[in-house]
Amino acid sequence: MPIIKILPHAEYCPEGAEITAPAGTSICEALLENDIEIEHACEMSCACTTCHVVVRQGYASLGEPDEAEEDLLDRAWGLEPTSRLSCQAILGRDDVTVEIPKYSINHAKENH
Numbered sequence: 001m002p003i004i005k006i007l008p009h010a011e012y013c014p015e016g017a018e019i020t021a022p023a024g025t026s027i028c029e030a031l032l033e034n035d036i037e038i039e040h041a042c043e044m045s046c047a048c049t050t051c052h053v054v055v056r057q058g059y060a061s062l063g064e065p066d067e068a069e070e071d072l073l074d075r076a077w078g079l080e081p082t083s084r085l086s087c088q089a090i091l092g093r094d095d096v097t098v099e100i101p102k103y104s105i106n107h108a109k110e111n112h
């Protein structure tokens, strides 16, 4: 099973974390199943951007983003070339390292 390494995030996992999930699982599901309560405002239906993560390693092993995801990502806070919506990023066989951005679009609206 691929390992997902999560870099430290002050709110969700201050120490960072390492979890495993079967190939075919979305990164968002895997995080939630392991008590890393990433936001997922649209319940993983590819209609918000709150589940945004930046993939630091293993990007190519994930299922390709479709157009709807690409369009939404344009609105995500802190977009990077290897950004994904974690509810749409399906694990392949390889390990991945992800970073949960400091803010989501919800935070950004409230505080910035």
Ligand code: FES
Pocket: 028, 039, 040, 041, 042, 043, 044, 045, 046, 047, 048, 049, 050, 051, 052, 085, 086, 087, 088
């Ligand atoms: S939870 Fe809304 S796009 Fe992933």
